[in-house]
Amino acid sequence: MKLISVAVASLALAAPALAQQADDPLAKRTITIAAGAAYLPTYVGSDDYTVAPAIGARGTIGGYNFQFRGTQGGIDLIRQPDDPHAIDLQLGPVAGFNLTRTRAIKDPQVKALGKLDTAIELGGYVGIGKTGIITSPYDTLSASVSYVHDVNGAHGSYRISPSVTYATPLSRKAYVMISGYTDFIGAKYADYYYSVTPAGALASGLPAYSARKSGMLDYGVISLVNLSLTGDLTGGLSFIAGGGYSRVLGRYARSPIVSIAGDRNQWIGGAGLAYTF
Template sequence: MRDDAAASGSASATMLAQESGTIDEAILLPPIPPNSENGERKWARDYFSIAAGIVSVPSYSGSDERNILPGFYLRGRVSGFAFSTRGTNLQVDLVRQRRGEKTDVKLGPIINLRSDRTGRIKDPQVEALGEKKLAIEAGVMAGVTHTGLVTSGYDQLGFRVVALKDISGRHGSWAISPTIDYGTPLSKRAYVGVSASVNLYGKGFGGYYYDIDPAGSAASGLPVYDRAGRKATVGKYTLGMAGAYALSGDLRKGFVLIGGAQYGRMLGRFSDSPIVSIAGSRNQWLAGGGVAYQF
């Protein structure tokens, strides 16, 4: 299989990573395995992958109500430089991938639009707290992936960290998400992957999205809460799986059916916030599917 074998399989995970506009719950974005074809090209081959579908997500992070949203995905590589969208963010890998490399180091910039609680809030009490403004975040992603580990010469184990800082003056804080993932093609037609991540947030993030001041309490009927913004904390963990099946008979090209699901659990000070413990749920589920096209 060539170096783009896993890209279509990762599209379902990428679409699911939207969760109300956040990226902190990345299910799976497997790196591209090395090119096994003979040739004289120095860099791994160019490719593009696009996908569209629908996802079912909580109406805000911590909600027990759901929204059905469109999901989109774009991924590619040109002259060894890879780029991808994940939900509402764009990231670029500035470390060029050479042809035939089994260990791929990644490092590059990322920009994200965080739209949690900016609209489509179904719970009347949380809606009464008022909508939040769109946050623009910028940061760095870094990671390493090794190809050819367990089941075949094309399975992949990866570790990555995404660090983001608000540059729009909304929550004025930061978010860090370390993720480990594993994916493998089962054949030229089928692909499966799993991942796990933990999400850490600065105190400004917790205060902006999860604390409730006296005015908000009076408007919503929810109790005053100020613990989420007292200090940086782990706010959530996630476990996910994704899969793909090639309609063309080959995951590396043509149309591919994609799907996936994710379970998340709100933790600590975030889970104790009334918008979660009273108006929402600590358990967070996502699911989605669609069609990808790779060329």
């Protein structure tokens, strides 16, 4: 699920950095919508890949930011500071669906384990950002951490996801971003997605395995480029492309779902079009 979220984010959340400055008339009211395609594993730890649609949106209205990416959305309840170079504190709710192994499973052994239920995950995030910090008055360095918990009894556990992002416009028509992240998961989350029960072992041919322990699931990095096709980064049509790598860790990488039927090394990529108005 994290890979899907990040892949969609690479298409939909390339903020037109110049339009986020308070001295720009669009800074308090800008919306970007995006659509494209992402190439990604069928689940975190799979060695089978699929091409999936990627859609998303982000915006700022009255100084308040919101974003939607794939199956997750959130709102920043702290208004952006009027000073474009002031520290930007972030806090708000997030909500989404976790579709891991609910569909499109290609590996016959993993498929034999059966489809999983969709998790409805609710939670929140906190973050901090600063503009004009390294290379120009418009670059941004930010850090955030989100917490979500399943509320409908699928995995019945939590995921904590810290991330650090650096982004900068190269001109009024080109923008680049790089982001690093990791995921920490609860024991029930690990058990639901990475354990193999004795009954599952009989059905799939994979050895029985217990992954029921909380810990760090993975770490990853993703980068993207946003190129304006009409107008500039403050408005109009643009092209977005991105890619990234992540690695499944520890006892989760040793799960037969990953070590036998999948791969701990994960790759993603995507491309699409965005329109800012």
